[in-house]
Amino acid sequence: MKRKMFLISLICVLFLAVHAQDSGxxxxxxxxxxxxxxxxxxxxxxxxxxxxxxxxxxxxxxxxxxxxxxxxxxxxxxxxxxxxxxxxxxxxxxxxxxxxxxxxxxxxxxxxxxxxxxxxxxxxxxxxxxxxxxxxxxxxxxxxxxxxxxxxxxxxxxxxxxxxxxxxxxxxxxxxxxxxxxxxxxxxxxxxxxxxxxxxxxxxxxxxxxxxxxxxxxxxxxxxxNLIPNYLSPQERAQGWQLLFNGKSTDGWRGAGKESFPSRGWHVENGELVVESADGAEAGNGGDIVTLDEYSTFEFQLDFKITEGANSGIKYYITEKYGSDQSAIGLEYQILDDERHPDAKLGTDGNRTVASLYDLIPAHKNKIVNKPGEWNHARILVCGVRRDEWLKGNNITADDFVGSHVEHWLNGRKVLSYERGTQAFYALVARSKYAVWEGFGSWQSGHLLLQDHGNEVHFRSIKIRKLNQ
The missing domain is CATH 2.60.120.560 (Exo-inulinase; domain 1)
Incomplete structure (x- = not known):
């Protein structure tokens, strides 16, 4: 019996050794x-x-x-x-x-x-x-x-x-x-x-x-x-990500309020989408550009690189009939040279600095920002549905409020979050420059926008995935 057990043990050891060797x-x-x-x-x-x-x-x-x-x-x-x-x-x-x-x-x-x-x-x-x-x-x-x-x-x-x-x-x-x-x-x-x-x-x-x-x-x-510009990895594709810029063409974009892409003020160079320098004014050259598609709940990412003193922005939930002659109106992820552009010191508590929800909510003061000439990574997350009873009195016709939860991220770190369609949100709107726009921030879907503010800014690795509720 002992000999039999010994042989069985020896066979098991040899099997495991061979298996380990075969596994590489x-x-x-x-x-x-x-x-x-x-x-x-x-x-x-x-x-x-x-x-x-x-x-x-x-x-x-x-x-x-x-x-x-x-x-x-x-x-x-x-x-x-x-x-x-x-x-x-x-x-x-x-x-x-x-x-x-x-x-x-x-x-x-x-x-x-x-x-x-x-x-x-x-x-x-x-x-x-x-x-x-x-x-x-x-x-x-x-x-x-x-x-x-x-x-x-x-x-x-x-x-x-x-x-x-x-x-x-x-x-x-x-x-x-x-x-x-x-x-x-x-x-x-x-x-x-x-x-x-x-x-x-x-x-x-x-x-x-x-x-x-x-x-x-x-x-x-x-x-x-993903740190390889304008490239989707197999796992990103499996997760539903899509490139909005392939590094070569402007397909998927057009001028805000226009049928085609601007004939001037923007160009593609070295795999980057570049808004050119003009006079520093909104829509100072070619004007803003928007995605062809509209989005309700989504995750959006891009890399941006500013020049010294530059101003730009990423806007979301853009409805082009709702805006001004200078720039379409919408929720804005601010892009700014905080050290050199005067807008950083306007607004309230720094709510016009980089990665802030422009003129509404400041980004975290301990955010990590790379200097002009270096790349920064922006991420915007919009998800969630609300059915708050009090919304009935705020000109919202849909039964559901889509995309209520929003987050801004900068260089891999969350710098702010907020809930659209809440009393707190509308209180912020009421004391901002957007108070004159009825129903601001209440849209159910809209375009994404890259802003021409008359300063040179570079974009790349622009990607998005739609989120299901």
């Missing part, structure tokens, strides 16, 4: 020593204990990295980690270190390990380069995936221009970017500014990688951050 996984850590790894940059302590790699913080040293000797392009990486809640860490992928870049400083994609209340574990940071690429502010489920004081399982898929992450089986980040196609993998021990944090530790184990016969996981419904 390669162990990056042998559980005994740091063979295949090298420490660079800072002087945090790395050692092997109990079959784990242990990283320990050291005061007075910069970020430390334990990197693989090999580099990798396309791969699937999995590992487990246990981190002290007092420290920050990360997993570098496709990362680089060279003397010609900040004297060898490690830079590249980092999958975040963040046990703090911010809870951005699984997000993607660009170490020593562009900063946050995929913060988890848009992914509430992902923010709940990290388990404090427990082992956490990370999975990173880097295939082609796609980098996707999972934490304990929960999808966290979906990044599309083509800046770096190959680099090393590294385990970070972040620097500390408080000596009381010295000795904090993070542990890694079961580190394995697969580089051949890769199959991407099924598409999910989490937001995609």
């Amino acid at each position: 996984w390669e162990e990056l850590f042998n559980g005994k020593d740091l063979s295949g790894w090298e420490q660079i940059n800072g002087k945090a302590k790395y050692e092997v204990a109990n079959g784990e790699i242990v990283g320990t913080t050291v005061f007075g040293t910069p970020n430390s990295f334990l990197r693989t000797n090999k580099t990798y392009s396309d791969f699937i990486l999995e590992l487990d980690l246990l981190v002290d809640d007092r420290m920050n860490s990360g997993i570098q992928v496709r990362s680089l270190s060279s003397k010609d870049y900040q004297n060898g400083r490690v830079h590249g994609y980092q999958c975040e390990v963040d046990p703090s209340p911010r809870a951005w574990s699984g997000g993607i940071y660009d170490e020593a380069r562009r900063g946050w690429l995929y913060p988890l502010e848009q992914n509430s489920k992902g923010r709940k995936a990290f388990r404090s004081g427990e082992w956490n399982h990370y999975r990173i898929e880097a295939i082609g221009n796609s980098i996707r992450t999972w934490l304990n089986g929960v999808p966290c980040a979906d990044l599309v970017d083509d800046m770096t196609a190959e680099g090393f993998i590294a385990l970070q021990v972040h620097s500390i500014e408080d000596k009381a944090l010295e000795g904090s530790q993070i542990r890694w184990k079961d580190i394995r990688i697969k580089t051949e016969n890769l199959q991407a996981s099924p598409w999910t419904d989490i937001p995609v951050v």
Whole structure:
């Protein structure tokens, strides 16, 4: 009987070993020593204990990295980690270190390990380069995936221009970017500014990688951050996104109140839709442009780049019969050089600054804004239906109020939200420049508009998806 059990056990072990080999996984850590790894940059302590790699913080040293000797392009990486809640860490992928870049400083994609209340574990940071690429502010489920004081399982898929992450089986980040196609993998021990944090530790184990016969996981419904201009990734297409500008033509747009696209004042150059400089006045050259289609509930995104002192805007729920000679009237996501344009100091409490709901609600004062000449990312979310009884007296004829909930986002962070069709909203309208427009903000659908305010502004990666109620 014992011999029979032994043979069965042996067969099971051999089966599992063969299965593991057939699966194509390669162990990056042998559980005994740091063979295949090298420490660079800072002087945090790395050692092997109990079959784990242990990283320990050291005061007075910069970020430390334990990197693989090999580099990798396309791969699937999995590992487990246990981190002290007092420290920050990360997993570098496709990362680089060279003397010609900040004297060898490690830079590249980092999958975040963040046990703090911010809870951005699984997000993607660009170490020593562009900063946050995929913060988890848009992914509430992902923010709940990290388990404090427990082992956490990370999975990173880097295939082609796609980098996707999972934490304990929960999808966290979906990044599309083509800046770096190959680099090393590294385990970070972040620097500390408080000596009381010295000795904090993070542990890694079961580190394995697969580089051949890769199959991407099924598409999910989490937001995609796509940094390749005028391109829709397969997951975005699966989620219903459509490009409103392909980088080559003005198809899908026309002049506001016109049947065709303006013959002057706008042009396409280097994959960008450019409104040209004129005299700084509204409709100062070619005039505003609007989408051919109308939208009720939607998610809209674009990149914009302003010149110094520029003014422009993204308007939504545009009805062209309802407006002025200078510009169509509608809800407006403000685009502005806050430092140099005088409009930033007008209005109330900064409600004419960049990303604000123009003349109604100011964007958050701690918003992150890239300077003129650099790209910023705008996102507008419009969803929800209201059936408030008090709406009966506000010239609203539809039974439902479509698109009641609205959010403005700037560079991956929400900067304001509001509810259309509420007493609070109409109180804001009543004290704004829009008070003279009857029923302002009550439309059920409308066009999207890019504003010509007489200043040079560039747009790209303009995309939208309709949302079902």
